[in-house]
Amino acid sequence: MIRLFFNLEWKQFSRASYFQKGIAIKILLFLAAIYFGGAAIMLGVGLFFIAKKIKPDLDPIILVNNFLIYWFLFDIVIRFFLQQLPVMNIKPLMTIPIKRNTVIHYLLGKTALSFFNCIALFIFLPFSIVLLVQGYAVVNVFCWFLSIIILTFCVNFINFLINKNNTFFYSIAGVLFVFLGLETYGFFKISEPIGKAFNMLYQQPYLVIIPLLFLFLLYKKNYSDIRKGFYLDGAISKKADRVKSLDLNWVNRFGSVAVFLKNDIRLILRNARPKQVLLMSGLFLFYGLFFYTQSAYKNMPAFLAFASMFVTGGFLMTFGQLVPSWDSEYYKLLMSQNIPYSKYLESKWYLMVVAVFVSFILSIPYLYFGWDIFGMIAAGALFNIGLNSFITLFGGALNRVPIELNVKAKAFSNTNGFNPTQMLIALPKLVLPMLLFYVPYKIINFQAGLIVLALSGVLGIVFRNFFLSKIEGVYQKGKYKTIAAFAEKK
Template sequence: MFKRFASLQWKSFFRSSNLGKSLGIKIVMGFFAVYMLISLAVSGGGMYFLLRKIFPDQNPIWIVSQYFIYWILMELMLRYFMQKLPVMDIKPFLTTPVKKSTIAHYILGRSAASIYNLLTLFFIVPFAIVLLFNDYPVLNVLLWVVAIKAIVLSINYINLLVNKNDKVLIAIVSLLVLGYGLDYFGVFSIKEFFAPVFHALYAYPIAVLIPVALALLMYYINYTYLKDKIYLDAKLKAKSVEANTSDLAWTKRFGEMGSFLQLDLKMIWRNKRTKSQVYISLLFVFYGLVFYTQDIYSSMMPMKAFVGIFMTGIFLSNFGQFIPAWDSSYYSMMMSQNIPMRKYLESKVSLITVSIVAMFLLTIPYVYFGWDALAINFGCALYNLGVNIPVILYFGSFNKKRIELDQSPFGNMQGASATQFLVMLPVLVVPIIIFSIFYYIFNLEVAVGVLSVLGIIGFAMKNYLFGLITEQYKKKKYGMIAGFKEKAS
């Protein structure tokens, strides 16, 4: 029966009317997956020698065990965004003599075969092979690999239970940030605390039974949950939704623009793809730690300018580059009404402006690494507000591809076109070039001042620029409406 299910889904893919698009996307994603797997395998093979060089007095297994807890939390967080839940159209099988248990086992089996479960193995197995060549005990190493595979499967099935639960995501991110903070500032060593726990999986082979038992338990819980949900009348029953009494009445203070602002806020909070953009933007506040904590980047001011543009403008890039495709489902209806195009665009600008200001305020703690960091982030925020907002709005007038809001943002190419790649040049590359020229010719203060002045000039020309952009949207209106109606675009 498993073979039959696989055959039916294979035929469903190749008989789809969207075969060309789906196949093209899968080929591109396949190349990325192969590249990632090869990179992980090479990294895993070289990790032993790297750890030996950095920590000559410590066992590489012990060093790896120290970071296991962070790996688990990061994998749970990444799977929340990236891993798609196993989907199967089970309704036709519910009227046939196919056991519900068979369907549940097949869905969970497909989930176990996910590429996300291979990523860790492609890193750990080469690492384990190098350990064997360096005379580590064969039984200990092999059972250690089995234990890690069991932990990976446990994470996989835990993700199926908690996926899309915002509270769980907040808890995971909070634990990750708290643990890293305690370690970094020397308050309490999370690494040292959990290292003996995970090292025991290697030191005591019998300990492999614990992660294996956990994986089986997670499988059974998922199996029981799925089996209880596989009923025909479950599909026929009307879905009960709790009413939300928040009507965002405060947006009415903004007059005509308030209606659009209210729609945008509701759209962002009620749909997977837009809500994910908010979470991703907040997570990228910590992107600066990658650079500010490394000595190699301490003298690379242009790189810090890139970080400043990126952190304060992450929502501008992720959300702004798809304006007005976010409204593609009802864009034709909106354009048939007596709606001022300028007010519509200004509502988008208001959201992006708030995001840039909020992201700058969240990056203020980087002053811990020096006043230069605060000054650069401030100049970059002004540049984003005055220059990058009009630029990204202008490029948005070329968007003609539809976006389905209930889809995950990862591995999803809906709405993407050459425009999304081209807009990154003026938004990210140009300010870095400007900053670098004035920094190397003069100094940091002049470079930050130039970015700030350009942002202020953009503010001064706001009405003129928005007038030009509004006319551009009016010219492109009918082309965008036609493009958004094509669901396979």
């Protein structure tokens, strides 16, 4: 039966009109997997010696166990944003004599092949081999390694649960940041008491039964949740939600683009996926803290300019790069209306401009790091408004990947908005501001770099209509290809 499922999924993939695009994505992801997998193996091989060098008086296995809690918490956060949960079209299967249990077990079993599970294997298997070479007990090392892999699968099934309720995720992310803060400033080192628990897994091999039992309970929980909704009427029926009317009269001041802006605001506030992206964009406000607090970057101002782009450009880069995919579910209806395409694009531009302006206001506390840093953030905001916004809109013309707005039930819905084009369009958005700042900085001084970066954004605003008209031409040229792509059911 498992073989049949694999065969059906391959036929669905190979016979679809997006087959070639899917192959390109798979090749890119495969190359990325090779790179990160190789890096993980290198880390695993050197982990023992790195730990020995950091604290020569402490057993490396103890030091690694002390920080495993951060590994698993960080793994949960990364999986929430990046791991695509298994997708399967179950409606045809529910009308033929195939047991529900078999389909659900197959669906959950597919997660074992996730690259996120392999990362732990690539790191801790070489580390375990080094431990054996260094003379550690075979049984202890094997059971410890088995416990780590089992806990990795536990994280995998925890990701199923938190994807259905964002509250769980934000609680876990909050705990991670609190632990990191307390650990960094020495108030309370959570790594020590929890590290003792992981040390027990190494010292008492029979305790491997505990993570195994935890995995069993999580599997049963996910199995039970999926089985409850595994009915034909449950799959096809729509849940009627009461939608609260929003008073958006204040948007009317934007004139003819107000109707589009209202539509986008309602889309963000009423759907799960846009809400998630909006919250993610808020995290970009703290991106500068990773650069401005490190003395190593003070002599590399080009990287500070790079960081400044993200401080105010979070919404632009997360929400903006998926224009017009956000409207994919009703794009055909939208394009059939007697409305100028230029107004549609202008509304998206206004939305990104407002988001950059709000982010800039919220970034005022960065004055703590000095006027030079805040000036760089201001120049980056102008660049985001004047040039980055247009580059993003141009990239949207080449993005024809539909998005399902409601992603609460990820086990049965495909929310993949990834496109290789986004990676190519992202290059000028990241490299161009660094060049615009670095060249005059190197030739003249720091202030000259800021002025050039800011002026580039001002020029973009001045020639706004010119850029929008050129971008409109690209959208109009690919209009019917985009409609056909959005109509494709994956």
